[in-house]
Amino acid sequence: MRRISLTRNQDDAAIDMTPMLDVVFIMLIFFIVSTSFVREAGIEVNRPSAETSTGQTQSAVMVAISADGEIWLDRKATDVRMVRPILERLRTEQPGLSVVVQADAQSTTGDLVQLIDQLRMAGVQYTVATKNAN
Numbered sequence: 001m002r003r004i005s006l007t008r009n010q011d012d013a014a015i016d017m018t019p020m021l022d023v024v025f026i027m028l029i030f031f032i033v034s035t036s037f038v039r040e041a042g043i044e045v046n047r048p049s050a051e052t053s054t055g056q057t058q059s060a061v062m063v064a065i066s067a068d069g070e071i072w073l074d075r076k077a078t079d080v081r082m083v084r085p086i087l088e089r090l091r092t093e094q095p096g097l098s099v100v101v102q103a104d105a106q107s108t109t110g111d112l113v114q115l116i117d118q119l120r121m122a123g124v125q126y127t128v129a130t131k132n133a134n
Contacts, residue, residue: 060097060099060100060127061074061087061090061097061098061099061100062099062100062102063099063100063101063102063115063119064102064103064104065101065102065103065107065111065112065115066104066107067104067105067106067107068107069107069108069111071111071115073086080111080114080118081118083115083118083119083122084118084119084121087099087118087119087124088122088123091122091123091124097124097125098124098125098126098127099119099124099125099126099127100126100127100128100129101115101116101119101126101127101129102129103115103128103129112128
């Protein structure tokens with residue numbers, strides 16, 4: 001007599017997941033490449049007001065100077081001498097890099113000048129953020 005097998009072959013019921021994984025990885029790569037990252041300064045500063053301030057829509061790296069002279073870049077307190085190497089590295093990753101300096105109204109001009117010197121030596125474009133006086 002012939003025996004009838006009650007168990008089915010497991011290969012028939014399997015679903016090939018390879019195409020789905022390929023699509024998921026392609027979507028992941030698309031979102032990583034198309035996302036623009038904005039580097040925040042890391043602290044809240046009281047910006048001085050200016051009559052001629054204008055808005056900026058381009059994404060940039062934010063560097064902040066606190067009232068007591070601390071420099072913040074990418075949410076970390078850093079020394080003024082470390083700003084140049086960090087920005088040079090970032091400039092190699094993003095050739096059109098620009099920097100927005102957020103200086104507290106109570107910070108000293110000397111701290112701002114030291115920071116601007118580091119930005120110029122790094123070869124990046126920069127702007128100083130202000131509040132609109134109007």
